[in-house]
Amino acid sequence: MKDHYHLILNPAAGKGRALNKLSTLADFFKEKGVTYTVHKTEKPGHAAQLAASLAEKEHHQECAIVAAGGDGTCNEVVNGLMTFKNIGNDSPLPAFGVLPIGRGNDFAFGAGIPLNLKDSLENLIQDKTILLDIGWVRGGEASEGRYFANGVGLGFDAIVNAEAAKVKWFQGYIYAALKTIITYPEAPEVDLFYDDQMIQSQAALISFMNGKRLGGAFLMAPKGNMTDGLLDLHTTQQNTRRIMISALADYYKGTQDIREDTFTSLGRKFRVVARKGALVIHADGETLSTEAKDVDVHCLPGALELIKG
Template sequence: MPVIEKYFKEYGAAYTIHKTERPGHAAQLAASLAENEHHHNIAIVAAGGDGTCNEVVNGLMNFRNIMNDSPLPAFGVLPIGRGNDFVFGAGMPLNLTKSLENLIQDKTVTLDIGWIRGGKAPEGRYFANGVGIGFDAIVNAEAAKIKWFQGYIIAAVKTIITYPRAPQVDLYYDDDMIQSQAALISFMNGKRLGGAFIMAPQGDMFDGFLNLNTTRQCSRRDMISALFDYLKGSQGRREDTFTAMGERFRVVARQGSLVIHADGETLSTEEAEVDIHCIPRALELIKG
């Protein structure tokens, strides 16, 4: 915080720092600030990691729903978290000083936001970066128990060893459908998850689509091979992997259940069905 305060003071920028006190507090702060200041030229900046970005996005989007077409504050990010996958996917600098320079420049682009309904979000909630179902969601839950940066990779190896049985699913994307015993399904607005895995090499947060990526259940040896492909973003060449782009998706488990996370937050470990879609040009992002 001292670095941030010093930078804003040197540039004569008006600012207020609000510290979160509990999970969900950033969403409440964002909605409250948007309500109190929506007639003024302000920006709401998430200083943190992907979880903080997710909460601020949900706060802004919830306020957007209430106010319909009223102007929203611009959304900015200072990446001081572990993974910073949202910032990576948006093509923004991961360096704090350069991120502060972006805020001062105040140049915005319109950002797509994802929406998901299912599990702990029966009425739906928003995500900025990506949703994972199956292997990825299990890895995410395991990684949360590990407090150092490489935790996601360690959790991925552990999950391969325990090798849970994948559910049989019907996967709908726009007007098409495939059936699969899907070990992993991801819906990406951005490019990367877990600070390392390139889930959607062609992911674009500004194109009005989400990127679907699914790998069916295979042997442990093949899963390890797939893991390395995901690290490089080369999984699209695999015969056991299917990729597509779309606006609307549904996953229905015919056998087994769905383990789901959205931007790193576990939404369910036993859901049977989930709906996902893209909301194009939902927020103004200070990108620089």
């Protein structure tokens, strides 16, 4: 158990129901005799600012910085912690914790953190941690680079994420995926470089996963492992709408590896160059660029200490 827990809570998480969890949190921590502080986010990017500030203030303490929200909150907290770590600080970072109270909670799913709030609270106060890999992506408007915890997508799934953000119901990602199949433009022609290899492709979807799932439903990397020092690569070629719907069903079931139009591999460093067209990028569900021509994606092994019982 840590001496103190800093909960960075996104009030908008879970379709605005995150604040309803405060009484549950208070009861649990009181029963366990645990001290904690709730830091409510006020705007996009605020969770990253809070995480970086708390890491600087508390790096010498036996405490945890906890993302209480969905995948967007996790992403911001990871970016705050990694930003502090990579500005020349040799001090150890506070442990990273997660309370999954968002909609999809894909990062928690992939990390093996309980999705039930009571169980995830019990997990949080355990003294067990793992060294968590973190991803990094740079391209287009994200010219300075950004960290990610769960996954990065180029093309189809990036457009789906942008469409799903407009939809309020839980299965909005599936609706957005079907809509995108109907409206999807011609896929860009790309050169994909990794591990001294190069693949030329006109892939509708290029996915780099640290975790397993996206959109609360699609198993983009069924065998994803957040501690192996590698990212899972999946690409699926553009095809007719009927065949793309079939591919979508396989990604939903996690059986895309057997498809002839799908290529999978593992790697630590990737580069994607669009020879024709441009790339839409998302990281952990957040659209980073819509006109990227050159994208770098790296895995940073064991970059953060994650609380996982």
